[in-house]
Amino acid sequence: MTAIYNGMPGDSVTELVWRKSQRSGPSGNCVEVAKLPDGGVAVRNSRHSNGPALVFTKAEIEAFLGGVHDGEFDNLV
Template sequence: MTAEVHNGMSAADLAGVAWRKSARSGALGNCVELAALIDGSVAMRNSRFPEGPALVYTRAEIAAFVAGARDGEFDDLVG
């Protein structure tokens, strides 16, 4: 990585990280991608705009989100 990691930074500045998306993602490229960062945080980007902004979360924040998704806390957002 060539820049200090912060929310809203260009995902292009996170060179060398391994971005990955869910196997449930659609074929149209409308996916959220995640990457583990060297400092232990997790970056998130929109696959339609791979050089756009990246949101950076702590592992605890990602764990809380995933737990909520598993528990159905966001089901009302997808119809």
């Protein structure tokens, strides 16, 4: 597998399976995520799939998703 790191081109690791929310619209307002072999998650902008991807450890993504579930970021929308 190609090296996985923050800022990697989002389409550089062909083994990753990118997913986006069913709530995403047809106008390209999509964030895509891919599970990494170590349990982490990569995130990219679907409009720029070859642009940089952010890589988060399993602990980082669990902390973030816990905050989302708890409503900590509701003021952002």
